[in-house]
Amino acid sequence: MxxxxxxxxxxxxxxxxxxxxxxxxxxxxxxxxxxxxxxxHLHWLRQQRQEHYVRFLQTIDLCLETLQNLSTDIVNLSDRIDAREIDAGAHELDSLYHPRDFLQNQSDLAKNRDALLMLGPDSVDTKAQLVVVAVTEFWLAHNGILNALISNDSESEAASWTRLADAEDAVMKVRKEFIEASRTVLISPLGAQP
Structure with a gap:
């Protein structure tokens, strides 16, 4: 060659x-x-999730704060009724049945939950939905006490206070579960779905 x-x-x-x-x-x-x-993109998504998880937790805490203040107001009302200082039937209770601050915070909680629904994952959204339901139940338990006070039914009032305590415990439990689900998502490697 x-x-x-x-x-x-x-x-x-x-x-x-x-x-x-x-x-x-x-x-x-x-x-x-x-x-x-x-x-x-995954890094951006993680940052968005973290911001919305924190915002949702802050809104939960605002709801709890307003409901705890409402509890204090109801205890004071109950004491005044027991002391015969006021008549529950004649007392204006609308601000206790429909506390403006709580209703605004509850609305914000629902809006923040919608953002979590968009950002996912489903495990966190499921816990967020449980929180929304538990917060609503906590508020309704307050209304149950007011109804018992108006009707002057001591048996119903005692059961309502128990319901209130149980509802508060339930909110704290699902709040903790939401935090755990959020933490699991945030500490998982980028791209891994928990």
Whole structure:
């Protein structure tokens, strides 16, 4: 084989090798860009989730604060009724049945829960929904006490206070479960679904 033929043979072997290497480099570069984009998106999603989880927790705490203040107001009302300082039937109770601050916080809680529904995952949204239900039950338990006070039914009043304590315990339990579900999502590796 002379040098000319060897050069042609080398070129025939080398050109496909160069082309194949170029194609592999191109595909690796595209994959790197795609992977980087996916990681940036996952990082953004994690930040959004964290912000919304914190906002939801803050709103839960505002709801609990307003309901605990409502509990104090109801205890004071009950004491005044027991001391015969006021008549429950004649006392204006609308602000206790429909506390404006709580109703606003409850509305905010529902809006924040909608954001969690969009951001996912379902495990956190499920816990958030349980929190919304428990907070509502806690509020309704307050109304049960007011109804018992108005009707002057001591048996019903005692059962209502027990319901109130149970409802508060339930809120604290699901709040803790929401925190645990949120933490699980936030500490999991990027891209891994808990």
């Amino acid at each position: 002379d040098q000319g033929q060897a050069a042609v043979l080398a070129a025939c072997i080398g050109i496909p090798g160069i082309l194949f290497g170029g194609i592999l480099s191109y595909r690796a570069g595209r994959r790197q860009v795609r992977d980087q984009g996916e990681n940036e």
